[in-house]
Amino acid sequence: xxxxxxxxxxxxxxxxxxxxxxxxxxxxxxxxxxxxxxxxxxxxxxxxxxxxxxxxxxxxxxxxxxxxxxxxxxxxxxxxxxxxxxxxxxxxxxxxxxxxxxxxxxxxxxxxxxxxxxxxxxxxxxxxxxxxxxxxxxxxxxxxxxxxxxxxxxxxxxxxxxxxxxxxxxxxxxxxxxxxxxxxxxxxxxxxxxxxxxxxxxxxxxxxxxxxxxxxxxxxxxxxxxxxxxxxxxxxxxxxxxxxxxxxxxxxxxxxxxxxxxxxxxxxxxxxxxxxxxxxxxxxxxxxxxxxxxxxxxxxxxxxxxxxxxxxxxxxxxxxxxxxxxxxxxxxxxxxxxxxxxxxxxxxxxxx
Numbered sequence: 001x002x003x004x005x006x007x008x009x010x011x012x013x014x015x016x017x018x019x020x021x022x023x024x025x026x027x028x029x030x031x032x033x034x035x036x037x038x039x040x041x042x043x044x045x046x047x048x049x050x051x052x053x054x055x056x057x058x059x060x061x062x063x064x065x066x067x068x069x070x071x072x073x074x075x076x077x078x079x080x081x082x083x084x085x086x087x088x089x090x091x092x093x094x095x096x097x098x099x100x101x102x103x104x105x106x107x108x109x110x111x112x113x114x115x116x117x118x119x120x121x122x123x124x125x126x127x128x129x130x131x132x133x134x135x136x137x138x139x140x141x142x143x144x145x146x147x148x149x150x151x152x153x154x155x156x157x158x159x160x161x162x163x164x165x166x167x168x169x170x171x172x173x174x175x176x177x178x179x180x181x182x183x184x185x186x187x188x189x190x191x192x193x194x195x196x197x198x199x200x201x202x203x204x205x206x207x208x209x210x211x212x213x214x215x216x217x218x219x220x221x222x223x224x225x226x227x228x229x230x231x232x233x234x235x236x237x238x239x240x241x242x243x244x245x246x247x248x249x250x251x252x253x254x255x256x257x258x259x260x261x262x263x264x265x266x267x268x269x270x271x272x273x274x275x276x277x278x279x280x281x282x283x284x285x286x287x288x289x290x291x292x293x294x295x296x297x298x299x300x301x302x303x304x305x306x307x308x309x310x311x312x313x314x315x316x317x318x319x320x321x322x323x324x325x326x327x328x329x330x331x332x333x334x335x336x337x338x339x340x341x342x343x344x345x346x347x348x349x350x351x352x
Contacts, residue, residue, distance in 0.1 A: 001342065003029055004083035005038040006099050008070050008092055010058070013043040017263055018089050018115035021139070021162065023056075025087075025113075028335045030055030037081045039074060041065040067092050067120075075102035083108060085342045090114045090147075091121050093129035100132045109134035109345035114147040114157075116263050127151045135345050137338075139264035140287030158341055162266045163334035166327050168246055169273045174321055175247035178210040178235070180254045180311065181271065183245065186215035189261040193224050194281055197304035198256070200228040202311060209234045210252075212245060212267075242270070249274035250321040254314045256307060262286035269329055272297070275320030279310045297323070 005026050011019040022038075030036040042060035044051045049060045061077045062070045071094045078086060079102060086103055088096045090112050103110045112133040117126055130136065130150035136157045138144035144157050182195045192211060199209055211221065211234060218236065225231040240248075249255065255271030258281040265280075265288035272278050272291060278298040280288045292298025297317055299310045327333070 001029075001085070001339075001346075002035040002081070002083045003037070003085055003087055003342065004078055004081045005036070005056075005087045005089075006040075006074065006078075006095055007038065007089040008041050008065050008067060008095055009089075010038065010040045010043055012053075013041065013065065017266075018091065018113075021115065022087075022089055022113065024163070024331075025335070025338055026056045027054045028331055029338070032335065037083065039077045039081065041070060067094060071095055071098040074098040075105075078102040079106065082106065085346055086110045087342075088112045088129075088133075090126075090129055091116070091118045093117075093121055093125040096129035097125065097132060103134075107349055109349055111135045111137060111341065111345060113137045113160075114143055114152075115139065116143075116261075134348070135341060137341065140290055142285075142287035142290070143263050158337075160334060160337045160341070161329060162264045162269060163331045164266070164270050164273055164326075164329055165242060166273065166330035168242060169250075169270075170322055172243070172246040172250060174250045176251040177208065178248055178252050179207045180209040180256065181212065181249060181252045181276065182209070182256050182258070183212035183267040183271070184257075184259050184262075186211075186213050186218040186221055188217060189259050190215065190217055190221070191258045191260050191281070191283075192217075192221045194258040194304050194307060195256045196221070196224050196228055196230065196234070198307035198311060199230050199234065201305060201308035203230060205312070207233065207311075210248060211236045212238075212240055212248070214238045246270065246274060249276055252276055253317075253319060254279060254311055256311075257281065257286075257288045258307070259283065259286055259288070262288050265291060268292075269326065273323055273326040273329065275323050277314040277317050279307055279314070281307060 011023040036056045038058045042063045051058045061073050130152040136152045137160045225234045249271050255276040257268045260283045278292045301307045
């Protein structure tokens with residue numbers, strides 16, 4: 001199958017949840033032998049207009065991430081690639097509209113992976129992107145609702161969650177340095193202060209905690225730990241590769257999820273697969289609660305005090321380092337979901 005991904009920004013140029021997801025899926029499909037292209041703004045050095053990396057052929061539509069220029073040139077790039085299916089990131093939405101223009105001539109479907117809208121995305125274009133897609137993929141029920149509110153037909157939206165390497169979960173060693181873990185990019189939505197306030201409520205108990213991740217709010221969050229006088233028991237580890245992160249999760253007992261914005265809480269998914277008790281602070285713009293609803297090793301809270309109470313209550317749960325209930329989120333299983341969705345969309349055009 002020839003799959004053309006469309007994203008003005010790639011993970012190499014602007015790393016966020018949407019670009020990381022696109023790169024993970026593209027490289028996974030390429031590893032399975034599919035012909036995978038990514039039409040994007042150029043992110044590599046040198047005069048060449050196409051560059052292969054990890055099995056994906058990146059095609060430079062423009063030299064810089066200029067939205068108007070990118071969308072005007074995208075149909076021509078897609079015609080050169082001649083894909084069986086076009087897979088678009090939802091933002092900027094004008095790239096979806098431009099891809100749909102090319103798709104009409106190529107007679108192929110457009111699948112939009114809806115994640116989040118970025119600054120500068122207009123309501124009008126977002127609605128055109130959602131309603132014009134042949135299929136829409138959403139990582140969570142929260143995002144599915146957002147896509148439908150933008151005009152995506154209910155029957156066209158399919159849930160395809162994020163994925164993890166379950167073999168790594170099974171095979172990794174156990175690192176017992178922490179009892180409690182918080183992990184996420186430390187930006188304005190991190191809300192790690194709730195986690196730290198809960199720990200302060202438990203300062204008379206024995207515990208060790210780590211914060212995994214980096215970002216513009218890290219210094220502020222570290223100052224909060226110092227102000228609460230718990231900085232001697234909280235280690236800030238920065239960004240960690242999965243090979244470093246998973247052993248810590250396997251040795252921990254509780255993972256706290258408090259972020260205010262989260263299309264899909266992938267760090268929480270890793271933690272639950274590693275046997276952690278997941279405690280989620282409910283947030284209107286976060287889908288994290290979806291992973292722990294009706295899960296006996298999870299809890300929902302609405303305040304730092306409730307979080308502290310649930311941390312204390314988590315002692316009643318047995319320790320675990322692997323939870324096979326989450327094997328369905330393995331990279332291979334989720335890639336199969338994408339493949340089936342592509343094939344179904346292509347069949348509607350009668351060319352598969």
